[in-house]
Amino acid sequence: MDSLYLDFLKGMLKPLAATAVVLMAVVLSFAQNLGLEKEMVYSIARAFLQLSVIGFVLEFIFSRENAGWIVLAYLFMVVVAGYTAGQRAKHVPRGKYIAVASILAGTSVTMFLLVVLNVFPFTPRYIIPVAGMMVGNAMTVTGVTMKRLREDLKMQKSLVETALALGATPRQATVQQVKRALVIALSPVLDNAKTVGLISLPGAMTGLIMGGASPLEAIQLQIVVMNMLIGAATVSSITSTYLCWPVFFTKAYQLETKVFTTE
Template sequence: MDWEWLSEFLKGMIKPAAATAVVLLAALLSYFQKLKLEGEMIYAIARAFIQLSVIGFVLQFIFNQNNSWWIILPYLFMVSVAGYTAGQRAKHVPHGKYIAGASILVGTTITMLLLVLLDVFPFTPQYIIPVAGMMVGNAMTVTGVTMKRLRDDIRAQMSLVETALALGATPRQATLQQVKRSLVIALSPVIDNTKTVGLISLPGAMTGLIMGGASPVEAIQLQMVVMNMLIGASTMSSIMSTYFCWPNFFTKAYQLETKVFSIE
């Protein structure tokens, strides 16, 4: 058996291992400040080491395949995990995990298809999987915040919503302001990051390319594409989540489903 790959892997881990010195420093500071976070810090970095090592070998295997299923399956796995995580944030929304997963799937799939059709990215694992990961991660955060905020806002203003329904408004009309507010709050960080990109920090994709030897101009061009796709996927996913939430917030008679809003 050829163990050359293992030797190369271990050589490449010298610098990451050396970089754990800063984590140990943080753990020491936590200990002396009695924050009791040092155990969690060490656990987190050890878990990240294992997860990234495993995913590195998995991606190496996937990149060597020529079957499109090796693009679709990892993408669906990422969407499933993201849907579960976002649903946990909005745990009081009925079927929240499924709503979040479906919203993320729709928003990121549409964005990905547009990028491929416009020939921005080729449909290969080397491009699609990393790009999908960035989109799904951002869509997960935005969708979770949107769903939680929408449910909490409707709960806080139940009397206003019920009055609008009694006057003949549809669920969409009765909750229009709450929907707008939840979307604005959820999407504002993404938009603010886009406004300040390159001024406050150099984003990960751009930094990675520059450190990998690409020219700054090439790195900037890719980062522009990344910021565009993040806004597109996050916006579509968050809007879809509000549409998917409505059937769970209202009865068939267009009344508020009070049991959904009775939990603190």
């Protein structure tokens, strides 16, 4: 254990040296009167602490090779991601719970398929990093979907109410708003897939190449990553729209007015 801490401290010399880049950003922020200096320092200090802690946690989990730790780490990521996505869509009632359920559905289904198809073995070294990428991406997409859907329903409240008055179900009355929210939320993921490798090299691919892997091996993994991100994001975002209907509408199929009066 002592050697582990010693190796960690030696390895942190380069990350500490790289903070010179943040110092440059702080100086530029001060020169331009942006007022972001404290936030920059706080952000990098928090990232430094969080990554250091998670490094030791992962070292512990990897050394155990226990399925229970994999599930526990995965659920922890889902809960934190759901809370964050719910914060972004804070005007959606029970938004945090909806986000957790949506992210859990999208990422678990995708992960299950990857394991069943033997794309990844069910070991901490593979599952936890892969789950982290999927959960983070699903978090962003789910938050945007929920927030955008509420905003569209608020702006087009009269159209939805007219459709409901004519006998439409909540699903029928909001089909256009749901489609628009999903398209807006998923477009960045799809655009990233279209330009991957042309504009920038993604993190997973870059990490493998810097670690000494062949570029051909790196692109194989990156293709898998892009596929799973699109799958998890799509399932999570669609699930969130279904789970939002009960909080947007009353049992009598009327818009829940109080949901759309808050700013």
